[in-house]
Structures are given as structure tokens and as C-alpha cells.
Amino acid sequence: MRSVYGVEQRDRIAALHHLRLAETKVKGNGGLRLRYKHMFLEQEEFSELWEDYEFLSAFLG
Amino acid sequence: MHAEFLFNEFMTATETEPSALHEVLLKAACKQIHKELEETNYTIECVRLAHRIFGYLGDEGLHKRLALMRAFLNINASKRMEDQFWANWELVDNLALLIQYKAMIDEQKRFLKWAKKHMPPDDWLKVMHDSTQAIGWVQEGQADAWFTIYVELIQCVEPTAANRHSRILYVETATGLLIFHANKHSEAYVEIERFSCIIHEDLLWAEYTNFLVRLMSYRLALSSALGDWLTYEKTVNEAMMVIIREINKYNNTNDSAALEKVCDMAHDTGACLIWEKRYRQAMPLFEYALHNQGTGITHYYYAICVWGRAAGQDRRAASS
Numbered sequence: 001m002r003s004v005y006g007v008e009q010r011d012r013i014a015a016l017h018h019l020r021l022a023e024t025k026v027k028g029n030g031g032l033r034l035r036y037k038h039m040f041l042e043q044e045e046f047s048e049l050w051e052d053y054e055f056l057s058a059f060l061g
Numbered sequence: 062m063h064a065e066f067l068f069n070e071f072m073t074a075t076e077t078e079p080s081a082l083h084e085v086l087l088k089a090a091c092k093q094i095h096k097e098l099e100e101t102n103y104t105i106e107c108v109r110l111a112h113r114i115f116g117y118l119g120d121e122g123l124h125k126r127l128a129l130m131r132a133f134l135n136i137n138a139s140k141r142m143e144d145q146f147w148a149n150w151e152l153v154d155n156l157a158l159l160i161q162y163k164a165m166i167d168e169q170k171r172f173l174k175w176a177k178k179h180m181p182p183d184d185w186l187k188v189m190h191d192s193t194q195a196i197g198w199v200q201e202g203q204a205d206a207w208f209t210i211y212v213e214l215i216q217c218v219e220p221t222a223a224n225r226h227s228r229i230l231y232v233e234t235a236t237g238l239l240i241f242h243a244n245k246h247s248e249a250y251v252e253i254e255r256f257s258c259i260i261h262e263d264l265l266w267a268e269y270t271n272f273l274v275r276l277m278s279y280r281l282a283l284s285s286a287l288g289d290w291l292t293y294e295k296t297v298n299e300a301m302m303v304i305i306r307e308i309n310k311y312n313n314t315n316d317s318a319a320l321e322k323v324c325d326m327a328h329d330t331g332a333c334l335i336w337e338k339r340y341r342q343a344m345p346l347f348e349y350a351l352h353n354q355g356t357g358i359t360h361y362y363y364a365i366c367v368w369g370r371a372a373g374q375d376r377r378a379a380s381s
Contacts, residue, residue, distance in 0.1 A: 034119030
């Protein structure tokens with residue numbers, strides 16, 4: 001199954017999964033945790049997702 | 062309940078299974094540590110615990126860290142020099158993380174003046190060697206001022222084994238500024254050579270391999286900037302060979318500290334490949350680091366690779 005971005009659904013799920021883990025994990029994450037949304041919104045690779053509610057809601061902050 | 066207990070509960074629960082449901086423990090620890098700071102009049106143990114708790118609270122936590130460090134430094138009680146050094150460094154660093162660069166530069170200048178008065182020369186390097194902070198000077202148009210201090214300190218501090226780590230971090234930061242921010246490639250080459258000389262002072266140094274791979278990451282960045290793809294490919298292969306050798310070494314020893322270092326190397330090299338949009342090539346490195354270490358930042362980089370590859374942005378795949 002392909003999404004609107006031409007990306008397979010399994011890759012979308014995997015990307016979301018790892019962004020959620022980046023946001024919530026504690027290991028090596030002091031000072032960075034809850035700050036990944038800033039990075040996501042500046043990351044060129046994610047530009048087509050900057051208004052994607054499901055991705056934005058992956059972040060707690 | 063004590064803040065330390067609540068915080069340990071949060072850490073244990075989150076390490077076992079990361080979930081937003083555990084945030085309530087973190088919030089409770091945060092509320093409690095504020096009380097304990099006041100009750101103990103900012104003892105260093107309390108301040109260090111508060112610093113850790115606030116580090117997991119995003120920008121709000123970083124603002125809390127600023128207030129914490131200022132309060133600790135201003136408190137009318139005897140403080141050890143190394144604790145004051147730490148608090149000053151954290152004050153500067155959290156200003157950098159919050160992109161409050163003007164205030165950061167003022168604090169860092171004041172901190173250096175303080176360190177020169179109260180601390181040995183080896184510590185002066187530590188005041189200035191951080192790359193996130195150095196970027197603030199560039200962003201404020203003060204790169205020349207940063208490099209003036211760099212040249213002065215790197216020349217006046219006598220090189221020793223004890224300060225090798227700090228010297229490398231300082232040279233590494235200078236190299237990064239020259240490649241990524243100033244586009245001064247010939248100067249960057251000089252700094253890379255200096256970097257290489259320092260790590261080769263002692264081939265038996267415990268951190269030799271770790272920094273050798275980091276040196277390679279700067280060689281990758283410079284060869285990319287110069288469009289020297291032959292050197293780039295050669296350096297990628299060299300880095301991969303070192304990482305594979307270190308993985309094999311770990312497999313024979315099961316030394317957990319060695320495993321952490323290998324994961325750092327895999328992460329660093331993977332990050333270089335991301336900058337070139339070589340996601341497929343980076344993914345096995347991140348997968349190794351995720352499987353054996355699993356830091357938040359590696360998950361983030363891996364997500365970039367997953368999306369970049371799936372969206373057809375992989376430069377290497379596109380050109381092959």
C-alpha cells in the first residue's frame with residue numbers, strides 16, 4: 001500500500017516509530033529529548049511531512 | 062517521595078519501555094526537585110540531580126537549567142572550583158542549545174576570564190572547545206574573535222597526554238567551523254593535519270580508534286566539499302574497515318565499554334553518509350548502533366534514512 005507521498009506504508013510506519021522513540025527514549029538523550037520537533041521541522045528530508053498531523057503528533061513537545 | 066526516587070522510577074520505566082505514559086513520573090520529579098533545591102539551599106548534589114531531570118523536559122527544561130546554574134553560582138555558600146566550572150560551562154551550553162547566542166558569547170567570555178584566574182590552563186581549552194557553542198559565535202558574526210581565542214589557547218597550552226582529549230575536541234570544532242560554516246578548505250586541511258598529529262601522539266591511547274574514526278568523518282566532509290569523490294570513497298572504506306575490526310574485537314572480548322565506542326563510531330560515520338544522502342549505505346551502521354546502544358539521536362537519524370530512501374532521495378541509488 002502506498003501513501004500520498006509515494007512511500008510504502010511500512011516505511012511510513014517505520015519512520016514514525018523511530019521518531020517516537022527518538023522523542024521518548026532516555027539513553028544518551030539528556031538535553032535533546034522533547035526537542036526533536038525543532039530538528040524535524042528543519043530537516044530537508046522531512047519537508048513534505050511538515051504539515052502531516054500524524055508525524056507532528058509523534059512528538060510530545 | 063524524593064525527587065531522586067521519582068526520577069529513577071521514570072528512567073527505569075522508560076528504559077524498559079519508552080512511552081508518554083511515564084511522563085507523569087518525570088513531572089513529579091521536576092516538581093519535587095524544586096522543593097528540595099530550596100530546602101537544601103542548592104547543594105551540589107541537588108543541583109546535579111535537577112540538571113539531569115531538566116535535561117529530559119525539552120526547551121522548558123533548558124530554561125530551567127539556565128535559572129538553576131545562575132542560582133547556584135550566585136548562592137552565598139562555599140562551592141568547589143570544579144563545581145563552579147561545571148555550572149559555568151552548563152550555563153553557556155544551555156544558552157547555545159536555546160540559540161541565545163548574544164548572551165552565550167557574553168557568558169563564555171566572562172567564563173574564560175574566570176577560568177584563567179582560577180583554573181589551570183588545561184581547563185581553558187574546555188571553556189572554548191564545544192562545537193555547538195562555537196556555532197553561536199559564527200551566527201553572530203564573531204567567527205574571527207572565536208579563532209583569535211582558538212589560536213591563542215592552542216598555542217599557549219603545553220600539549221600533554223592529560224589534555225590530549227581537550228585539544229582534539231578544540232581542533233575538531235575549529236575544523237568543523239572551517240568546513241561547514243566558513244568554507245575555508247585549505248585552512249580546514251591544516252586543522253585536519255593538526256588533528257591527525259594529536260591522535261597519533263600515542264597509538265596505544267585508549268581513545269585512539271574512536272578519534273581516528275572521527276578524524277575520518279572530517280576527511281569525508283572536506284573531500285565532499287572539494288568534490289574529491291575518490292578520496293571520499295577511500296575514506297568511507299577505511300572507516301568501515303576500522304568499525305568492522307572494532308566489532309570483531311568486541312565480539313572476542315564482550316567489553317561493554319568497547320561496544321559503546323563502536324556504536325558511537327557507527328553513528329558518526331552513518332551521520333556523514335546522511336549528509337551525502339547515502340541513506341542505504343548508512344542504514345546498517347545505524348542498525349548496529351540501535352541494536353546495541355539505541356540512543357534517541359540514532360533513532361532520529363535512522364528515521365531520516367528510512368524516509369529519505371523510501372521517498373527516492375538516496376543519491377547513491379539514484380546515480381547507480
